[in-house]
Amino acid sequence: MNKYQYKVDGKDYIVEIEEIEGNMAKVTVNGRPFEVELTTPVKAKPAPRKVTVSAPAAAPKSEEKAPAIKPKAAPGSGTKVLAPLPGTITEVKVAVGDTVKKGDTVIVLEAMKMQNNIEADNDGKITSVLVTRGDTVMEGAVLVTIG
Secondary structure, eight states: OEEEEEEETTEEEEEEEEEEETTEEEEEETTEEEEEEOSSOOOOOSOOOOOOOSSOOOOOOTTOOOOOOOOSSOOOSSEEEEOSSSEEEEEEOOOTTOEEOTTOEEEEEEETTEEEEEEOSSSEEEEEEOOOTTOEEOTTOEEEEEO
C-alpha cells in the first residue's frame, strides 16, 4: 500500500493506494474508500518506496468530497514527457508551439520539498501542455508532448 499526502486548494488529503488492477484502483482518501478508473492501465513496476506521513491531516467536512481527477486536455501528437514521481507543478516553462532541445527544462515539479527540473527527452516543438502551475500530478502523468 502506498500512502501520499496532498494539499489541494489549501485542504490536506491523505491518499492511500490499496490496489491497482488493470485500469481500476482502490484508494482511500482521508479514510473514505473510492474506486478510481484510470485512463490508461498501469504497467507493473518495481516495488514502490514507502512514504511516511508524520502528522495526520484534518479530514474534510462531511459535505465536501475529494476533488475529481480529470485530464485538462488530450495529449498532442509526439513524445510524451511524464512525471517521474508524484508532486506539484511549480512552474511551466514552455507553451504550445515553443521549440525545445533535448535537455531543456520544460516543467518544474516539487516533490518532497525539492524542486525537480523535468527536461525534454528530444528536440522538437511543444504540441501540448497538459498541466498548469499548482496542479498536483501522479507518477506517470503526461505533462507535455513534443512533436
